[in-house]
Amino acid sequence: MNITIKDVAKAANVSVATVSRVLNNKNNVSEEAARAVNRAVEDLGYSPNFLGRDLRKSETKRILAIVGTTQQSFYTDVLRGMQDAAYAEGYDVLIATTRDNADHEMHLLGMLFSRAVDGVVLLAPKLDSKTISDLSKRFQLAICLERLDVNDILCVTIDNERAGFDATSYLIAKGRKRIGLITTKVRSQSSVDRENGYRRALKEAGIPYDEKLVYYGDYDADTGTKGCEELMNLESKPDAIFSISDTISIGAMTYAVRHGITVGKDLLFFGFDNITYSHMFIPRLSTVEQPCYLQGKTVVEKLIANMKTDTPDKSTYMLPHSLILRESTGD
Numbered sequence: 001m002n003i004t005i006k007d008v009a010k011a012a013n014v015s016v017a018t019v020s021r022v023l024n025n026k027n028n029v030s031e032e033a034a035r036a037v038n039r040a041v042e043d044l045g046y047s048p049n050f051l052g053r054d055l056r057k058s059e060t061k062r063i064l065a066i067v068g069t070t071q072q073s074f075y076t077d078v079l080r081g082m083q084d085a086a087y088a089e090g091y092d093v094l095i096a097t098t099r100d101n102a103d104h105e106m107h108l109l110g111m112l113f114s115r116a117v118d119g120v121v122l123l124a125p126k127l128d129s130k131t132i133s134d135l136s137k138r139f140q141l142a143i144c145l146e147r148l149d150v151n152d153i154l155c156v157t158i159d160n161e162r163a164g165f166d167a168t169s170y171l172i173a174k175g176r177k178r179i180g181l182i183t184t185k186v187r188s189q190s191s192v193d194r195e196n197g198y199r200r201a202l203k204e205a206g207i208p209y210d211e212k213l214v215y216y217g218d219y220d221a222d223t224g225t226k227g228c229e230e231l232m233n234l235e236s237k238p239d240a241i242f243s244i245s246d247t248i249s250i251g252a253m254t255y256a257v258r259h260g261i262t263v264g265k266d267l268l269f270f271g272f273d274n275i276t277y278s279h280m281f282i283p284r285l286s287t288v289e290q291p292c293y294l295q296g297k298t299v300v301e302k303l304i305a306n307m308k309t310d311t312p313d314k315s316t317y318m319l320p321h322s323l324i325l326r327e328s329t330g331d
Helices: 005-012 016-023 031-044 050-057 075-088 102-113 129-136 160-173 189-204 221-232 246-258 292-307
Strands: 062-067 092-097 119-123 141-144 154-158 179-184 214-217 240-243 268-272 286-289 316-319 322-324
Touching (some): 102 119, 129 141, 141 292, 154 160, 154 292, 160 240, 240 246, 292 316
Parallel strands (some): 119 141, 154 316, 268 286
């Protein structure tokens, strides 16, 4: 049997309004009435319908983080930053994964449409830019880690184009002129930006772009292994390889090690993300480090600020990245 607020009011011999005031910690209730309500709540085992209450107040104090997958270890620090920032403002963060499926992403956004959450942060969204942009005009929505090709949604990320440029330029500064790129078939904006950074670094160094040196695959280690194999079977082999993720780069280095290629000397490797395995794999991987915790913290702080204003911030914030240099580049 479901106990309702009316049952509590009857047991305490007070009005429903009085029960509501007690449950919401209002001051305009006598001590006697408050004791009667609390006693009735305990005796009946009544549990308030917080969701219904939140919907009536048009505020749930909940933010939904939608992630494509939890297999990427750098998401851990991003989510931790989000949770810390949310908790400081009295909010909770709910986490849901889509398995990189756009339809599932839209399904989860239904929690925002039905006001089951106050706002949503998309990490690596799969929906198209126009859809996300249109939704951001009506709902509290933000993007973290990625960016869109439109500029009308709150976004916290890094300058991926500059990061790809910096990594490739470092390999060029090491005297490397045949630099391979292992990237993904999935056209996420971050992947495209990192590729563009690679191309710009070659151009500014006067090194011709060679499409034979670019391998397209997935975000896994097998792609790195297959990519390195294909690149090393070219007639004119690469002397360095930049991969758009550490997982890919570690797969590529695995191939090199197994085939007697001296990593850090014969062939240099540069990854991206500074995941845990990047400094556990021997030789350790040089990589681009993102300020993951700070990105998560910043996006939630700014999203909550947007909830409290009539002129929401729709800016794109690019936080600083850094190069972590290790044995894979001879450092």
